[in-house]
Amino acid sequence: MSLPDAPEPAAPGWPDLGYVLRENAPLIARNTFAVPARAELLADVRNLLGLESLLAAPWLAGMPMLVLGGGSNLLLVDDVPGLVLSLALTGIRITEEDEARVRVVAEAGERWDELVRWTVARGLYGLENLALIPGSVGASPIQNIGAYGVEVAEHIAWVEAFDREGGCLRRLDARACGFAYRDSRFRREAGQWIVLRVAFDLARGGTLRLDYAGVREELAAMGIERPRPSHVAEAISRIRARRLPLPDLLGNAGSFFKNPEVPEALAEALAQGHPGMPSWPAAAGQRKLSAAWLIEQAGWRGHREGPVGVSAQHALVLVNHGGATGAQVLALARKVAASVQERFGVTLEPEPILVGARW
Ligand SMILES: Cc1cc2nc3c(=O)[nH]c(=O)nc-3n(C[C@H](O)[C@H](O)[C@H](O)COP(=O)(O)OP(=O)(O)OC[C@H]3O[C@@H](n4cnc5c(N)ncnc54)[C@H](O)[C@@H]3O)c2cc1C
The missing domain is CATH 3.90.78.10 (UDP-N-acetylenolpyruvoylglucosamine reductase, C-terminal domain)
Structure with a gap:
């Protein structure tokens, strides 16, 4: 189970609004628990113009909205009233760099693990311990994803999000995001924010965090003596693949409980x-x-x-x-x-x- 592929283009002869709306849409294939539920309305949004015109629609005012990424961190207990919004906005690019640091900006609809692979393939340090976490870039700040001794908040420079209450686009620096253990302002103020893109500050070198749950042992088994971020991402992917059931084979949402x-x-x-x-x-x-x-x-x-x-x-x-x-x-x-x-x-x-x- 993963993020849906880019939504199909408008049918020939129809104007391309940048989004496709469906009523009473099934969500069973869009959540990694694979439980049945329906969205009263489901919007697959292809680009920012599509999002802009959708958000300007008068019928949307006051309607409940759930932003859905890869559906790997939610449990659908009932049908979802109002609008379910799925963002297929993609793109990863470097916006600033010097000898030591690189700023990488990724769009909300990118798959998280794709972003990790993109960064480690360029030798960048920071996200390697978060390899193979399912879901989207846009969801990564929501619960401040974490694994193997690293939380994503440590590397987030800013988050750009549409503020439904203010009716405007806002850029929040890491402080304003109110990150905590598996928590953030976005999670606490659910329904208000649509995360559109996230900027990460990564390093060209530094110390790798290897003192967690068998990472050193896995690197040794791979025959790696002087690890680079790509080796760490690979080692952690191998450990995770052994330890966690694959949602494609057995529906689940990873850890069901926070560590108390x-x-x-x-x-x-x-x-x-x-x-x-x-x-x-x-x-x-x-x-x-x-x-x-x-x-x-x-x-x-x-x-x-x-x-x-x-x-x-x-x-x-x-x-x-x-x-x-x-x-x-x-x-x-x-x-x-x-x-x-x-x-x-x-x-x-x-x-x-x-x-x-x-x-
Ligand atoms: C096998 C497995 C292993 C996992 N391992 C880890 C782990 O090691 N560490 C960890 O932290 N998590 C882990 N998770 C949980 C999950 O992968 C992450 O929380 C991930 O970030 C969820 O991404 P998603 O796109 O699937 O979000 P969804 O499940 O689609 O959404 C989760 C929440 O975020 C909101 N949301 C999603 N996108 C946006 C957006 N663009 N704007 C505003 N709100 C949004 C949704 O409304 C919802 O409230 C795991 C899950 C699975 C299935």
């Missing part, structure tokens, strides 16, 4: 009863725990209930074995969270956006 941050006192009390429990320093007075570890300890790994289950490969990943609805996935997620709460006193929160339900 708890008061230090609770983390210490839990560590006494469970000496092997992983934890990391977090904000003042808090520690971050591994949601995967908690779920595994609660006995959920590999559990299956009809068409839904917890991946046998990774306890943090809920899966659709085929034919599941979003409501069934959500029901299982609630059970998992309730059992972790009961056993450890720790509250789990979902990482994907729930559409048509509240947690």
Whole structure:
């Protein structure tokens, strides 16, 4: 499952508006959980002019809107009212550079992993640890994607987004984006922003971050002694391909829960009863725990209930074995969270956006 291909051009004889609108459109092929849901209206937008004319349409005023990228970080629990907007805006280019740094600007509809490959192929440092994350460039700032010790916010110079409340295009620097762990202003102010392009500041050299979950070992197995960003991206892609179920084969949205941050006192009390429990320093007075570890300890790994289950490969990943609805996935997620709460006193929160339900 991936971003849809560029929308088909207008039929011969029809004016090209730069977008195609469909009513009551199925979304099952547009979300990596592969659950059924319909959009009241679906707009596939081909270019900025198309977006401009669509946004100017009087019937759109006040209508709810969901921007859909690759559908790899949401759970569709119900049909989607209003407009679902899919942006096929593509392009990656260098806009500024000197001996040390390069600014790369990418359009929202680019596939994230394409951008990572584009940058590492040019020897640029920064995005290599984020290789093989599904989805679009436009979604990358929404939850401040992160993996293997790196968050995308570290490399974002600015985000250009249409502000539906202000009715204007705005360029927000990284500070104004309010990034946090798997969070940003765009996620907190859902419905207000349409991210159109993102600028990344990358380096021509520097230190690679290799001290995370088997990266050094994988590089050694590849026979790489002096790694470059492209080697790190390849090593991480290989690890990810082994550890995570492929959405094309088994519907999922990656990690279903965020790693919880708890008061230090609770983390210490839990560590006494469970000496092997992983934890990391977090904000003042808090520690971050591994949601995967908690779920595994609660006995959920590999559990299956009809068409839904917890991946046998990774306890943090809920899966659709085929034919599941979003409501069934959500029901299982609630059970998992309730059992972790009961056993450890720790509250789990979902990482994907729930559409048509509240947690
Ligand atoms: C197998 C697998 C592994 C994953 N691994 C990781 C990982 O390691 N780290 C990680 O952080 N995530 C991971 N994810 C989650 C997901 O890939 C990322 O969050 C990704 O950025 C989502 O991109 P998308 O285009 O699919 O967004 P969607 O799922 O389409 O949308 C997600 C949210 O972003 C909003 N959105 C999307 N595009 C825009 C836009 N242009 N403007 C405004 N809002 C927008 C949507 O409205 C929605 O609220 C994984 C998912 C899968 C399936």
